[in-house]
Structure formats: structure tokens, C-alpha cells
């Protein structure tokens with residue numbers, strides 16, 4: 001990462017971490033993917049049950065691979081024969097891994113979901129939620145974060161999953177009501193009722209979409 005971008009990210013991350021703390025969430029800064037992986041493995045004790053939803057960033061830092069190889073009860077919904085059962089197990093897991101579609105400089109997370117398994121698990125259920133966020137997803141305020149989620153993250157995800165939505169063709173949100181829309185539920189996480197539940201690792205890198 002360019003040193004000027006790194007300097008800016010270090011400073012910005014401190015602001016985000018303060019914002020998260022004011023919202024009863026924990027934030028950490030990782031200077032690179034390796035530090036992010038080490039921090040995640042420090043937070044997740046061996047033997048923990050772990051599941052995930054929409055966590056491309058967790059793949060990109062090598063966390064999913066490390067958990068699959070390590071001494072953890074990793075619930076792999078993609079590999080499960082009974083996907084519904086695996087999805088329901090997520091609500092009782094020790095850790096739920098995810099990312100955010102966008103996050104504000106003062107620590108508010110924005111997530112959009114089609115099936116809502118991801119946003120519902122962030123909101124309630126798993127004992128801990130571990131969020132891996134590249135600094136590319138930090139936005140100046142809630143309006144910018146929502147615009148990012150709808151005009152950057154959602155169209156790219158629609159293209160990635162081969163969905164028949166207007167944004168998959170145009171690259172921009174058309175506020176559709178397509179049967180394939182991935183914008184069924186919007187979750188704004190502005191405070192965590194439970195201390196030590198939501199942990200966010202901010203990574204000095206470009207991760208996810």
C-alpha cells in the first residue's frame with residue numbers, strides 16, 4: 001500500500017475505532033492482511049464454532065482457510081448438504097464472520113442483503129460477530145455509506161452471482177423490484193446492545209467490493 005494512503009488510513013482508522021467504541025463495539029487497525037489474520041485468530045479461541053455470511057474479505061485475508069485447517073468447528077454452509085440447517089446453526093455459533101458493504105467514519109455499518117441470513121445474524125443470534133473491513137469501504141457519512149452500498153457493492157455482487165437485475169447490466173442501482181434483487185433488507189448497525197459482541201478489524205488494504 002502506498003505510504004501516503006497508509007498514513008491517511010492509520011489516522012482515519014483511529015477515528016472509526018473511536019466511533020465504534022462510542023457504539024459499544026470494538027475496533028482494531030491492521031496494517032496489512034497478515035496483521036488482520038493474526039488479530040482475527042487472536043480473537044477467535046480454538047474450539048469455537050464459526051460460520052460466515054458474505055465475507056469475501058475474510059477469504060482475502062486468509063481467515064477462512066486458516067479456520068478450516070485449524071482446530072475450530074467451522075460450519076461451512078456452501079459445503080453442507082442441508083443448507084437450511086447449516087444456515088440456522090449460524091444463529092447459535094460462537095463467531096459469525098462477515099464484512100460490511102460500507103462503514104461511516106464514525107463507526108456505523110451498512111449492509112444490504114437478499115436472503116437476509118447475513119443481516120439477521122449480524123443483528124441477533126451469534127455470540128460474537130467479527131467484521132473484516134478494508135479501508136476502501138469507509139465513507140464520510142451515512143448518506144455516502146448508503147450510496148456506496150447501493151451503487152458499488154450491490155451491483156458488483158449482482159454481477160458476481162449472475163443475477164438478472166438492472167444494476168448487473170448497467171453497473172448502477174436502478175432501485176429495482178426485480179425478483180432477483182439483492183436489496184431486500186437494509187441493516188444499519190449504529191449501536192451494539194451487548195458489549196464484546198461486535199468486533200471490527202479495519203484493514204489497510206482494498207478488500208471486497
Ligand code: SF4
Nearest residue numbers: 154167173174176183
Ligand atoms: S435495488 Fe436492484 S438495481 Fe439497485 S442495487 Fe439492488 S438489485 Fe441492483
